[in-house]
Amino acid sequence: MYRHILIATDGSERAAKGVEHGFALARQLQAKATVLTVSEPINTGFDDALGWSAVATSLPDFQNARDEAARKVLDAVTGQAQQAGVTPQLLHVADRYAAEAIVDTAEREACDLIVMASHGRRALGRLLLGSQTSEVLARCGVPVLVIR
Numbered sequence: 001m002y003r004h005i006l007i008a009t010d011g012s013e014r015a016a017k018g019v020e021h022g023f024a025l026a027r028q029l030q031a032k033a034t035v036l037t038v039s040e041p042i043n044t045g046f047d048d049a050l051g052w053s054a055v056a057t058s059l060p061d062f063q064n065a066r067d068e069a070a071r072k073v074l075d076a077v078t079g080q081a082q083q084a085g086v087t088p089q090l091l092h093v094a095d096r097y098a099a100e101a102i103v104d105t106a107e108r109e110a111c112d113l114i115v116m117a118s119h120g121r122r123a124l125g126r127l128l129l130g131s132q133t134s135e136v137l138a139r140c141g142v143p144v145l146v147i148r
Contacts, residue, residue, distance in 0.1 A: 006111035011073035018117030023084035033088040099135035
């Protein structure tokens with residue numbers, strides 16, 4: 001049914017549940033698994049009229065910290081993959097918004113399913129999915145399995 005599953009994670013506890021489900025599905029279907037983590041662009045609080053975010057993202061300290069955080073997320077995923085008996089492709093996309101990077105990666109890598117977690121919300125937000133999950137669902141033609 002599915003031959004290539006894209007599993008999106010931000011390293012959170014909730015996302016780890018999505019990774020677990022994605023690996024279990026990949027193992028059962030003998031599908032290829034690609035795990036994606038995304039580092040969003042820095043938000044300085046300005047509308048960027050002065051170009052501050054472009055300056056901030058070029059700073060070596062910022063880039064090193066961003067890359068190290070992504071490495072930690074993917075290292076944790078590697079442990080989960082070993083336990084699940086899956087050998088995934090690991091990807092880090094920097095300076096993109098999560099939903100945009102997920103959709104683009106799914107299309108570029110020819111994935112036929114996206115697995116991602118949706119963070120729980122309170123009150124009215126319970127009726128709605130997380131904003132990134134909602135955007136992926138709205139923008140992508142690939143089926144999306146949302147883990148809660």
